Amino acid sequence: MPLTQNSSEELAQYLTAVSAIVGLSIAPEYASGVKRYLQISLRMAATLEGVPLHTEDDFAPVFHAQ
Amino acid sequence: MxxxxxxxxxxxxxxxxxxxxxxxxxxxxxxxxxxxxxxxxxxxxxxxxxxxxxxxxxxxxxxxxxxxxxxxxxxxxxxxxxxxxxxxxxxxxxxxxxxxxxxxxxxxxxxxxxxxxxxxxxxxxxxxxxxxxxxxxxxxxxxxxxxxxxxxxxxxxxxxxxxxxxxxxxxxxxxxxxxxxxxxxxxxxxxxxxxxxxxxxxxxxxxxxxxxxxxxxxxxxxxxxxxxxQGHDDVDPGLSPRPVEPTGSLSAELDPSLRIATLGGYFAKQGTAASQQALQRVAEVLKITQELELPEVAEARAAAYVITNAESSALHLPNLRQRAADYDPDVRDRMLAGALLPAVAYLQAQRVRARFQRQVAEIFRRFDVLLAPATPMTAPAIGQKTMALDGEEMLVRPHLGLYTQPFSFIGLPVVTVPVQLPDSLPIGVQIIAAPWQEAKALHVARVLEARGFRNAIPQS
Structure with a gap:
């Protein structure tokens, strides 16, 4: 997960850019808290990079036509 | 009364x-x-x-x-x-x-x-x-x-x-x-x-x-x-069509055929003396000597965190856009962060979930019940924001469940049993069974209850 290796400034830029695309207005006073939790989530996501997933590893929820 | x-x-x-x-x-x-x-x-x-x-x-x-x-x-x-x-x-x-x-x-x-x-x-x-x-x-x-x-x-x-x-x-x-x-x-x-x-x-x-x-x-x-x-309804899409399986009366005598092990590794780290002592007491009373480690459990817990973050943010997206100020700041900031996660993070987490489910299913071919601490520590003070576990300072709110998350992640039935250590607040131990084997977890909980693991009456 390259984002976890990026600087705090790059993460702030990501937060600003993606929140605008998602349609979220993140107030300046929220920014530090959101950034802190985004860092935790991205660190968790980066942990998953160490799992040797294979092509046959499907998602846990599997769609069934009805 | x-x-x-x-x-x-x-x-x-x-x-x-x-x-x-x-x-x-x-x-x-x-x-x-x-x-x-x-x-x-x-x-x-x-x-x-x-x-x-x-x-x-x-x-x-x-x-x-x-x-x-x-x-x-x-x-x-x-x-x-x-x-x-x-x-x-x-x-x-x-x-x-x-x-x-x-x-x-x-x-x-x-x-x-x-x-x-x-x-x-x-x-x-x-x-x-x-x-x-x-x-x-x-x-x-x-x-x-x-x-x-x-x-x-x-x-x-x-x-x-x-x-x-x-x-x-x-x-x-x-x-x-x-x-x-x-x-x-x-x-x-x-x-x-x-x-x-x-x-x-x-x-x-x-x-x-x-x-x-x-x-x-x-x-x-x-x-x-x-x-x-228990029972069927037409509303919850996650509800299994399994028939009702009553647990009935629970025996207080331990079923000698049950294969039980304690969990070490991840579940021995990031905890306190209380969480380990609680697990040891339960193991001693049940005469359990076998310990094993689940594979990739830290990764499983991380995947549960990511899935939670993304799914809750998706559910709340309209209110996050329009009423962000009306949330508790800790909830709001986490959900706003979750709305910004790349889709691949969520999807990889769901793939890790399926893999972890298979790995743990293999372990349940050899064991019926697993034991692990329920929380890394006894109750923190109200208002306490951080805790030190294994020398690492971490936030209380998102991390107090680090021992419980891996099991709900793959939907396993778990009973928490109270342990009262000397001069300590209470703390729990998880009794974990294979999917649909609720009766086994409840039975072991009943055995422990009969052997003195009960709720303490508060003195306050």
Whole structure:
């Protein structure tokens, strides 16, 4: 997960850019808290990079036509 | 009557030696007297409770069976629909929703069995919480020390049961929200297999991880409520079509054929002496010497975190756009962060979930029951933001459930059993079984209960 290796400034830029695309207005006073939790989530996501997933590893929820 | 079990109350009401109305009036009086300290209830349904108690007593007087939970008071986390009441889910925002049109299905089933709903219970906002703190309604407080956390997010459920206000409460558990308050409050908590109990009429958090279940002061009470709550409905898409599988009467003699092991590795790290001592005591009493490690459990827990973050943010996206200021800041900031996560993070987490499920299924070919600590520590102080585990400073709110998350992640049935260590607040141990093997986890919990692992009566 390259984002976890990026600087705090790059993460702030990501937060600003993606929140605008998602349609979220993140107030300046929220920014530090959101950034802190985004860092935790991205660190968790980066942990998953160490799992040797294979092509046959499907998602846990599997769609069934009805 | 305050500390009577549900089994005892129902037996006395059915036999006519105790009236449901007397139980109800005493329960309402106890709540009025002690809830200002515990802050467990956000709603007391006194008039409804009196109507239901009168019905139970009338049935008994007319010679009919009022049900296996006759006269048993219970309360529900306030994310369960109660007919005519707004389902708050611990939030300010939900106050604007219309009142529920009908009771949640599990309330309907408990009521049909003669149980008496006495109110709704405090919880962490939208269940995104392990502390029991709530910005809008105040923290639910630990009956063993009201300056300490109840645990969450089913904090009111833990406080109400441990504080002797009700023998049974319902909670929800997405990552540990039944098991964490059960551990910190020193009671029994039960999260059945994912898909076993219907979530119809509950406010969701993360659909692919949400479970519902009971908290109680005994394993027998958990089983009694659980058996009544099983069954089919057409509303919850996650509900399994499995038939009802009653646990029946639980033997207090350990089934010698059960293959049991304790979990080390991840579950021996990031904890405190209390969590390890609790596990050792349970292992000693059960004479368990085998220890094993689950593979990739830290990764599983990380995946559960990512899935929770993304799914809850998707559910709340409209309100995050329009009413961000109305959330508890800790919930808001986490959900805003979750809305910004790359889709691949969520999808990889769902692939890790399937892989971990297969790996643990292999272990359950060799073992029937696994034991692990429920929380890394006893109850932190209310307001405490960080904790030091294995020398690492981490936030309390997102990390108090680091021992519970790996099991709800793959939907395993788990019972939390209370352990009372000398000169310590209570702490819990998880009894974990393979999918759909709830009866085994409840049986081991019952054995431990019979060997002295019981809720302590709070001194405060």
């Amino acid at each position: 305050t500390w009577m079990s549900a089994v005892e109350i129902a037996e006395k009401v059915r036999s006519g030696s105790l009236r449901a109305m007397d139980v109800t009036e005493q329960t309402i009086a106890e709540i009025a007297a002690r809830n200002p300290l515990l802050n467990a209830f956000t709603l007391v349904t006194a008039e409804r409770a009196r109507r239901e108690a009168a019905r139970v007593d009338r049935l008994r007087e007319e010679g009919e069976d009022p049900g296996c939970l006759a006269g048993v008071p219970f309360a529900v986390k306030n994310l369960f629909d109660i007919k005519g009441e707004v389902t708050l889910a611990g939030s300010k925002i939900n106050r604007d929703l219309p009142p529920a049109q009908q009771d949640a299905i599990l309330i309907q089933r408990l009521t049909a069995a003669g149980a008496i709903l006495v109110g709704a219970l405090n919880m962490g906002e939208y269940a995104y919480d392990f502390t029991g703190e709530n910005l809008h309604y105040g923290a639910s407080r630990n009956p063993h020390d009201p300056q300490r956390m109840s645990g969450g997010s089913s904090g009111g459920s833990g406080a109400a049961v441990a504080g002797g206000l009700v023998p049974i409460a319902l909670g929800s558990d997405t990552n540990g929200s039944i098991r964490v308050p059960a551990s910190l409050c020193g009671i029994f908590g039960f999260k059945p297999t994912y898909g076993r109990l219907s979530r119809a009429g509950t406010f969701p958090f993360c659909s692919s991880l949400d479970h519902v279940g009971p908290l109680a002061r005994s394993a027998k009470d958990l089983a009694l409520a659980y058996d009544v709550m």
